[in-house]
Amino acid sequence: MQWDRRDTMASKISWESQLHTRVFCAVLCLAVFLLNAYASPVNARANLTNNGSADVRGAVTCVNQTSASTVVDGTMGDVCEPEAWGGASNVVRMGHLFLSDHPDAVTISIAKGKGISLVINLCNPAEFHWDEKSAAKEAGLDYYNISLFGLDGSFNPPAIKQISTLVQQHQDDKILVHCSSGNRAAAWLAIYLVTEQNIDQQTAIELAKKAGLTNAAMEAKVKRYLDERVRH
Numbered sequence: 001m002q003w004d005r006r007d008t009m010a011s012k013i014s015w016e017s018q019l020h021t022r023v024f025c026a027v028l029c030l031a032v033f034l035l036n037a038y039a040s041p042v043n044a045r046a047n048l049t050n051n052g053s054a055d056v057r058g059a060v061t062c063v064n065q066t067s068a069s070t071v072v073d074g075t076m077g078d079v080c081e082p083e084a085w086g087g088a089s090n091v092v093r094m095g096h097l098f099l100s101d102h103p104d105a106v107t108i109s110i111a112k113g114k115g116i117s118l119v120i121n122l123c124n125p126a127e128f129h130w131d132e133k134s135a136a137k138e139a140g141l142d143y144y145n146i147s148l149f150g151l152d153g154s155f156n157p158p159a160i161k162q163i164s165t166l167v168q169q170h171q172d173d174k175i176l177v178h179c180s181s182g183n184r185a186a187a188w189l190a191i192y193l194v195t196e197q198n199i200d201q202q203t204a205i206e207l208a209k210k211a212g213l214t215n216a217a218m219e220a221k222v223k224r225y226l227d228e229r230v231r232h
Helices: 002-051 105-113 132-138 157-169 183-195 201-210 216-231
Strands: 083-085 088-094 097-100 116-121 142-145 174-178
Touching (some): 105 116, 116 132, 174 183, 201 216
Parallel strands (some): 116 174
Antiparallel strands (some): 088 097
């Protein structure tokens, strides 16, 4: 009888041990399931944001963000590293804005595929070498040609206001803003960040440099424009 009791007790301990193991495994599996269920939609949203197919508004976390990224709180996001879209070799994203050098027909096709719905051309019509407007219209994109500079070579304030108004009216859309090299587009961005997004001038200039403001004379022109605006 003594052996039977020991055997019964051993069996009971073994059964309790197995029960504890099963409970632990069940809890662990449930935790892994819940973690995966939470992470999947988050990752999906992140992937959509990074490949440009969704999440137009809000800060954008770039897969290829710049090494010294500056983030504009809540509205624009990181400045992404340049991409090549056909003939446009320097397409840079910041929030819902895409800034670039001069596009070609392939660029317009890629822009359509990326979800761009509005193209704003900052070049003077004399700089055109092809019918960009027709290409944009055929792709189903809205198109505006607004020369950033006046006849005297200085910034055109009414044009800047018109561009900024268009951007604000289409704040839920992806917009391609371009010129011939990307410098004017980035110059406009700096002005827009200061005048419409209340970003300080130094930060705006730094962001504009990452977005394509490589011409020192253009940078100086932006600073003069913003300084004169503050004085007046």
